[in-house]
Amino acid sequence: MQADIVLRNGPIWCGRQEGVVEALAIWQGRVLAAGADREVSTLVGPSTRIIDLDGRLATPGLNDSHLHLISLGLMMDWVDAKPTTVSTLDGLLSSIRERASRSRPGEWILARGYDQTKLDVQRHPHRSELDRAAPDNPVMLVRTCGHVSICNSRALQLAGIDESSASPPGGLIEQQNGRLTGLLAENARAPVWAVIPSPDEEQLVAAIERGGRHLLSYGITSCMDAAVGQRGGFGEISAYHRAKREGRLPVRTWLTLLGDPDRSIVPQCYEAGLITGTGDDMLMIGAVKLFLDGSAGGRTAWMSRPYLGEDRTTGVQMMPDETVNELVMDAHVKGYQLACHAIGDAAIEQLIAAYERALEAHPDPDRRHRIEHSGFSTPEQHARMVAAGIYPCPQQVFIYDFGDAYISVLGEERALGSYPFKTWMDLGLKPATGSDAPVCEPNPFPNFYAMLTRKTWKGTLMDVSERVSIEEALQAYTEFGAFSQKLEHVKGRLVPGQLADVAVFSRNLLTASADDILDNTRCDLTIRGGAIVHDRHGVA
Structure with missing residues (x-):
């Protein structure tokens, strides 16, 4: 041979x-x-x-165990509002103005990546500023976390949002002095997404191909698409299979199905026989995804104690306990692994309780339900995760990109120990890692840097006891990524077979x-x- x-x-x-x-x-x-x-x-x-x-x-x-491949590919055509591209409000508005000058009147201007804590003005852009930058176009500017958007007046008008609109459950429509600021958080953004033209199948396939090739340039050969159905509904399943059939799926992809109420594609997938593990080495149905809260930097992650600031907010609880319990139980009974978004300790508590309830009613010691992000988990929660076989799936690059923002909104006491990677390693919880792209770039090197140093982009030192070695960091990016998908016997190591x-x-x-x-x-x-x-x- x-x-x-x-x-x-x-x-x-x-x-x-x-x-x-x-x-x-x-x-x-x-x-x-x-x-x-x-x-x-x-x-x-x-x-x-x-x-x-x-x-x-x-x-x-490498295995990026949590990103949004279709969104990454689609947003590569959006206005780049990342701090590494534009660090000032004037620069950001100029980029939007330039895109509007090349667009037809009425055409949507979409931008993503700003972080108010890194802008020179240290605040969110305002609706009126976007109005001046693009007076003839609807504009949606998405914060880096993907959980907060700023819209101009044309966008809000198309979405039917005005000063009489009440914030929906699990969402926020911000007003100041009785006027809309343009800031929409979490579920409040749904009316805007509803009036933005949806991508067709060819656009979805092109996004899969574009985003996947970008991943290959970083040595990433496997990924998890963390919310399939978010932009194109059940049609995203068709797009993935078409991409594979036409040789346009560059990376091995584990599809996590959006399961949120009113947007879920789980019923259609289940009816088609698409449950966890269905597929092959290139394309496989993974877990079911529910969003339980938002982002810490956007002050929408659901915490048990208030954020800093006069409003004393504790973030956004996306769904009541009974809804989460019902959805988790339904997916668990149907044979799905779950991988649900929970960043704040209150959201993590809600999710662990729902997982425990499902596992007690229908035991499966190797189901490997996941907590996506799990940024502010507590020692008591860690003990319950170990006992129940629940695994954290964090993105350590958040420490590099957002650590300073966490300090600014939560204070050092609560922020420095966030994303406790070494603790999870020592407990045997096998944490994978990823980028949550397009939230962060899929570039693995800032991720490695954060795991090794616990330093932010500004050089701020977070809790040094959570540092790991390069061998542990590589293990997280390879072996543990495969483990999180129940594929550790297929990939993740360079061993015969x-x-x-x-x-x-x-x-x-x-x-x-x-x-x-x-x-x-x-x-x-x-x-x-x-x-x-x-x-x-x-x-x-």
Whole structure:
């Protein structure tokens, strides 16, 4: 037997227990052998392709265990309002004004990525400012978290929102001095989304392809789409299958089904026989997703104690206990894994209680229900998670991107220990990690940096006791990502029989400084299923 591909002449990290080997052989899309170069050399034949690592590190392909692939692809065409692109309010408004100048009157202007804590004015943009920037177009500007939007007057008018509109349950329509500010949070945004033209199937497939290729450029070969149905309803399922059929699905994708009331695609999926585990190595039905609260930086994550500020808000509770209990029980009984959004400790409490109730009524010790984000969980909640087999699925890049915002809205006492990664590791809760893209860029290097240093983008040091080693960080991005999807025997390590998904980085992450990982590291090569799908230098 001869290998199709052999990687050699550089460290190859195969997994936390397996450690580093000298060479890796790939055959028919799977790992054939990993070990000493002299052993793997026996598998080299006339047609074997040799990849010289030249000292670079190879690892299992990364698994972004929580992002929104369709949204990522769609929003790559939106106005880029991220702080790294525009750090001032004037700059943000100029970007919107420039897009409006190239758009037809009445055409929607969509923008995403601003963070009021990073803008020079330290506040949200106002409706009137968007009015002046684009007087002839409806505008929706989405905060980086995706849970808060600012709309101009034309957008609000199209959505039927005015000063007489009451905030809906689980939402906020902000007014100041009896006038709309344009800020809508959580469920209050639904009327706006309802009047924005929905993407057609070709646009959805194009977004899947565009976003997936972007992931491959970072060494990400697997991902979870965290709310399938959010933009295109059940049609997103069709779009994913079409993308796969036409060879336009770049990354292995685990589909988490939107299950919120009035928007759920779970009934249609269940009727079609699409339950957790249905599919194959490229496209699989994953969990059911419910949103229980919002974001901490947007002050909508549901907390047991108030945020800082005069309003004394505790965030937004999206659904009452009885609704959450009913929806969780229904999905659990139908055989679904659940992966529900809960950031604040009050939302986490509500979710754990619902999971415990379902597991007690219908025991399944390996269902692996997940808490997405789980940012402000408590020691008492951790003990219950361990006992019930409930797993956190955080995004450690939030520490880098939003740690300072957490401090500003919650204070140091509550913010510094958020996203307690080392604690979860030590408890055996196998935390995966991801980006929540487009909330954050899917770039893995700030994520690694945050896990290693617990530093924010400004250099603020969060709780250092929650730092982990580079080996633990890699394990979270590979093995634990697969575990979170109940696929740890299929992918996540470079061992014989597992999928040959490989990322090759421009430097050895195992020995590089955290600063070099953040600023001076790239993904040079990505292999998915034994095929080269990204080659930064075009020379592999």
